[in-house]
Amino acid sequence: MFFSQIIRKLGALESSLNSISFVSSRNAGNYIEKPLIGHGKSFRRIVHYPEEYTVKPLEVTNLGGRDPVSGRLVVKGIGGGIKHKYHWIAWKREGPKEGPPQVERVIKVIKDGCRTTFVALVAVDDKLKYILATENMKAGDIIRTSCYIPRIPVRPFEGDAYPLGALPIGTKINCVEKYPGLGGFLVHAAGTCATIMRKAANNHVVIQMPSKKEFSLPEICMCTVGRLSNGEHWNTPIGSAQKNRELGNRPRSGWWQRKTGRFGRKIRRLPPVLTIGPKQPSNSEEIKFTLENYNHTRN
Template sequence: MSCLTRSFQTLVLSTIPVNISSPKILGTVRYMAKYVEKPEIGRGKSFRRIVHFPEEYTVKPLGVTNLAGRDPNSGRVVVKGIGGGIKHKYHWIEWKREGPSEGAPQIERVMKVIKDGCRTAFVALVAYNDKLKYILATENMKAGDIIRTSSYIPRIPVRPNEGDAYPLGALPIGTQVNCIEKYPGFGGTLVHAAGTYATILRKAPDDHIVVMMPSKREFSLPAICMCTVGRISNVEHSSTPIGSAQRNRELGNRPRSGLWQRKKGIHGRKIRRPPPVQTIARKDKGNTEIVTFSCDRPLIPTKFHQFHY
């Protein structure tokens, strides 16, 4: 029936004169819905902010548009509990650590180490000749340090310092590394969080190196993949409590319907420890007192139960 209605709505009768009034068929506008594509969660989008990247790399802080958990196209709320907070600038990280493929390594100097509000780890400003770039700072990195970058794999493993960048095949077994390339020349994509590190376990066939991630998962990566030596800075990030609800709002987190709800209490009753075990035993019959009634009169049934004798 609905198909016939739609077909009649599209008909145009050209033979009917203009002066004759003809009935008009109104469309079902009330029930027409606009199709909107639903955004996918976990496909590389956090729905927290949009960074406005320029065409060329720069060390100037970049502008940010906060999304507050909404999809930028449809404007619908995708992720709850996101919004507000202190506005921060974004520092563009140079994920590729490129060095000479042979000869002496490239020497760089750390200018300063700063805190970035858009990530958990600290950020270091590194200078080489007349070029500046941002990298993720390691645990003990400070201003004035000298770091080296090389893409050469020698026959004997090198003895690296913290902050140096070498291929996986050039480092000894047991070295702690971060910012590891998943594919050669793709840039560091693994181990970015504060206080994390991966460990080089052993060599594998076909010029591969087995690396254990912070999640204890092992990856076999090509030996020519670049990585940074050391542990990511801000080690105490995971063990530092937020401290207050206001601090949590400053971080950009909104209140969520959790375990404790002060107003309702329907889903958030306070969890208390159960009472201790109570032992129930039968009393001793030897100490019971025997009670005898001394009333000798006969019982007289009455309509009042409390006066039945």
């Protein structure tokens, strides 16, 4: 009787232990799912935006490659660096939809530590805003903004903002809207530009990106004329390990392997033109099948 009670208690204890999962404190962090990289999150800094637009430099919180929610290290190559304040860019270039364009004046061109291209302070009436500076933009320049698409393409000057449909073929552009009213979404890096290639159907314009890919965008999408500034950014050597740390990059593992090119390089065909915009109605004929003339009687 005594031994049977002991065996019964041991069986109950074994069943309870099977329902408990033991994880050592050393490996407890391995069971937490890490955030995914490249899904709209920036693990370098968080910008503290106010409620209204301002040209005052904004405070930032450097993340050092860690997720702001869980605090786990996601990107190992980010960390340290000089703290820079953020200049809020007005991505939307809004102008009159008819009549003469809006005239703006460039106050100064400055360097922003949070981006590769230079930033220009622009005055519009009694308001100030920041835009991305083009290649030859300097203080005192007059730039224009218009949302009107004339019958004859306009003569563009560097820094002007027009819809894609108002510019001639071959114009170099930057800060291109992906959708009307979205603001400059494409081509932000220093020294880059897109090119207007041709007109397309359904009031679309085909542009060629710096990667040689072609997009078909609505002609009412706004863009800025010219190539972006600081084109020598990509050709400037870092020079030392200390300078690389000042840029916010952590040391690499040190493992390096020479690329001999033995297996060659795969040169693939460019993808077809990607049409971006509202879905167009199809012209295919709709066929309906019914059972009105179906004979239900069996022979």
